[in-house]
Amino acid sequence: MGYEYALVHVKYTVPPAVLLTLLYRPLFTKLDVYKVAFLISVAVTYTIPWDSYLIRKGIWSYPSHVVIGPKLFDIPLEEVFFFVIQTYNTSLLYLILSKPTFQPIYLRAERNKAHARGPLNTIWKYYQVLGQILLAGVMAVAWQMFKEGATGTYTGLILIWAVPVLLFLWTVAYQLILSLPFSNTVFPILLPTLYLWVVDTLALKRGTWVINHGTKFGVHLWDGLEVEEALFFFVTNTLIVCGQLAFDTALSVLFAFPHLFPDPPTLPSPSLLWRALLTPAKEYDEARILGLQEAVGRLRKKSRSFYLASSTFQGQIRTDLLLLYSFCRVADDLVDNASSIAEATSWIYKLQKYLDLACEEQASPTTHQYISESFPSETQSALLQLPLRKLSRKPLDDLLHGFEMDLSFTKGDSSKFPPIVTEADLDLYAHRVAGTVAHMCLELIFHDYESAMSKEDQLRVVQAGDRMGVALQYVNIARDIAVDARMGRVYIPVDWIHEEGLTFRSILNSPQGTRIERLRTKLLSKAFALHRGARDAIEELPVEARGPLRVAVESYMEIGRVLKQDGYVVKAGRATVPKLRRLRVAWKTLSQG
Numbered sequence: 001m002g003y004e005y006a007l008v009h010v011k012y013t014v015p016p017a018v019l020l021t022l023l024y025r026p027l028f029t030k031l032d033v034y035k036v037a038f039l040i041s042v043a044v045t046y047t048i049p050w051d052s053y054l055i056r057k058g059i060w061s062y063p064s065h066v067v068i069g070p071k072l073f074d075i076p077l078e079e080v081f082f083f084v085i086q087t088y089n090t091s092l093l094y095l096i097l098s099k100p101t102f103q104p105i106y107l108r109a110e111r112n113k114a115h116a117r118g119p120l121n122t123i124w125k126y127y128q129v130l131g132q133i134l135l136a137g138v139m140a141v142a143w144q145m146f147k148e149g150a151t152g153t154y155t156g157l158i159l160i161w162a163v164p165v166l167l168f169l170w171t172v173a174y175q176l177i178l179s180l181p182f183s184n185t186v187f188p189i190l191l192p193t194l195y196l197w198v199v200d201t202l203a204l205k206r207g208t209w210v211i212n213h214g215t216k217f218g219v220h221l222w223d224g225l226e227v228e229e230a231l232f233f234f235v236t237n238t239l240i241v242c243g244q245l246a247f248d249t250a251l252s253v254l255f256a257f258p259h260l261f262p263d264p265p266t267l268p269s270p271s272l273l274w275r276a277l278l279t280p281a282k283e284y285d286e287a288r289i290l291g292l293q294e295a296v297g298r299l300r301k302k303s304r305s306f307y308l309a310s311s312t313f314q315g316q317i318r319t320d321l322l323l324l325y326s327f328c329r330v331a332d333d334l335v336d337n338a339s340s341i342a343e344a345t346s347w348i349y350k351l352q353k354y355l356d357l358a359c360e361e362q363a364s365p366t367t368h369q370y371i372s373e374s375f376p377s378e379t380q381s382a383l384l385q386l387p388l389r390k391l392s393r394k395p396l397d398d399l400l401h402g403f404e405m406d407l408s409f410t411k412g413d414s415s416k417f418p419p420i421v422t423e424a425d426l427d428l429y430a431h432r433v434a435g436t437v438a439h440m441c442l443e444l445i446f447h448d449y450e451s452a453m454s455k456e457d458q459l460r461v462v463q464a465g466d467r468m469g470v471a472l473q474y475v476n477i478a479r480d481i482a483v484d485a486r487m488g489r490v491y492i493p494v495d496w497i498h499e500e501g502l503t504f505r506s507i508l509n510s511p512q513g514t515r516i517e518r519l520r521t522k523l524l525s526k527a528f529a530l531h532r533g534a535r536d537a538i539e540e541l542p543v544e545a546r547g548p549l550r551v552a553v554e555s556y557m558e559i560g561r562v563l564k565q566d567g568y569v570v571k572a573g574r575a576t577v578p579k580l581r582r583l584r585v586a587w588k589t590l591s592q593g
């Protein structure tokens with residue numbers, strides 16, 4: 001009996017597990033636990049018979065003075081623990097590195113060109129087959145090595161064990177394997193592989209485990225690292241990462257394609273995951289993928305705060321919030337960027353008509369036709385994919401009324417008839433353009449997560465959300481005083497302006513100076529008061545939504561905190577929160593739960 005093998009864990013595998021857990025802890029969701037636990041169970045169950053066979057055949061062995069003693073099918077418990085901890089560590093690294101990625105946009109519908117409407121990729125089908133042939137070839141060679149029973153035996157056994165699973169994972173997850181950035185695929189394979197190569201070198205040199213002669217090539221990748229060991233760790237990490245990718249393929253299909261899976265549960269059963277995984281790529285919805293790609297592009301380009309927050313949401317709600325953002329952004333931009341008041345008014349009218357049609361029947365040909373005839377092509381997916389069946393009509397109508405209020409700045413002489421005179425006018429405006437957005441975010445959350453909250457409690461939380469939206473809009477106005485002035489808009493109530501001895505026109509002409517700073521401070525004080533009064537309601541929401549929603553709110557409020565400091569950094573006329581500071585805020589707010 002000895003503790004050598006156990007010490008390998010204490011020194012080399014447990015510390016990274018602790019570190020990765022601490023790093024990922026604020027983001028660790030039930031779905032992640034499910035994924036990791038599922039993969040660990042599969043890894044352990046699949047590896048035990050193989051490892052037990054290798055030990056019994058004497059391919060490798062553990063001197064009795066290095067292991068504590070207890071065994072499972074001849075495998076020392078330290079070794080069984082190795083399967084668990086390696087799968088855990090590599091999975092966690094994968095989860096961390098893939099957090100910013102929204103996987104569904106990397107899927108492709110594979111259809112004949114004649115039937116294609118959106119992004120499709122026919123070439124991938126050939127890659128899939130090519131990969132399958134290659135892996136089948138490796139399998140044949142491995143079988144030969146094993147049958148010969150000579151120096152290639154161990155390599156043959158590793159490959160015979162791993163390649164069938166790899167073949168399956170490749171067959172079901174080739175789209176993500178091929179298209180995701182290397183940070184999500186290659187890095188989480190190579191980093192732990194390199195690390196384990198070093199650990200293995202140390203362990204083999206100390207004789208913690210021993211590979212017997214005669215069944216190995218006797219070739220070293222570097223001094224102390226047998227090629228078979230190097231191959232083993234590379235292959236096992238590849239299996240773990242591909243397992244995660246297969247899981248994510250299933251989740252992407254489940255949460256991105258409502259025509260296939262209308263209302264999937266937040267924790268899908270293995271049989272549902274299986275069905276999603278085996279859905280042929282020709283059944284994927286190309287228009288949906290395009291809508292999601294454009295939504296992600298829009299969010300990345302237009303809002304750093306919500307982009308960061310979006311990556312902390314998971315599953316169905318992440319998809320739905322992205323699509324809601326896309327719609328709000330497109331609608332706001334259509335009105336804001338119109339070249340004349342008539343054009344802006346016509347966009348509002350068209351958006352209203354789109355809502356009338358779509359609320360009657362979202363995916364009807366009439367709605368499709370109206371969208372394609374009335375809106376620019378780059379905006380159409382945002383309208384087509386809005387998850388309207390999960391939203392009520394009132395906040396959408398109110399949002400459009402909010403845009404109408406924006407237009408009154410350009411109608412006639414706004415310095416004579418400014419649209420926002422009193423604080424109540426500002427509150428109404430902020431409720432319309434931002435309170436409504438909060439309302440819709442919460443409607444999506446209540447739809448996508450099961451919640452035991454009564455209707456009255458939901459209403460109370462929605463009202464708090466509305467106030468939080470107003471708070472964010474106050475920050476937005478405080479940030480954009482100069483930008484808005486350039487567009488002929490002043491959202492600060494005229495009553496406040498007069499109290500400072502200024503006029504609507506003077507702000508348009510010169511939106512800076514100490515008095516402007518005082519008005520900015522007043523806006524921010526009101527924003528933070530509203531924020532303080534509403535933030536506790538977040539803690540009443542389903543647990544999975546709390547942390548991410550805190551990130552969304554706090555990373556936007558951070559703009560307000562930056563504005564309160566002297567000498568903030570201004571980019572394109574707007575105060576910005578430096579990236580590291582944003583990450584720190586996200587980390588802190590997630591950890592609060």
Ligand SMILES: CC(C)=CCC/C(C)=C/CC/C(C)=C/CC/C(C)=C/[C@@H]1[C@@H](COP(=O)(O)OP(=O)(O)O)[C@]1(C)CC/C=C(\C)CC/C=C(\C)CCC=C(C)C
Nearest residue numbers: 309310324325328329434438441465468469472476537538
């Ligand atoms: C994580 C994620 C993807 C969230 C999406 C949130 C979402 C749907 C945002 C839509 C934003 C948008 C384009 C709305 C159009 C009207 C508008 C311009 C509103 C202003 C936001 C955008 O600011 P930005 O700086 O990008 O805009 P401009 O460049 O100035 O045009 C607003 C400031 C409003 C944003 C309000 C919210 C997102 C609501 C936040 C509150 C909650 C989510 C509820 C919190 C819940 C409780 C219980 C307190």
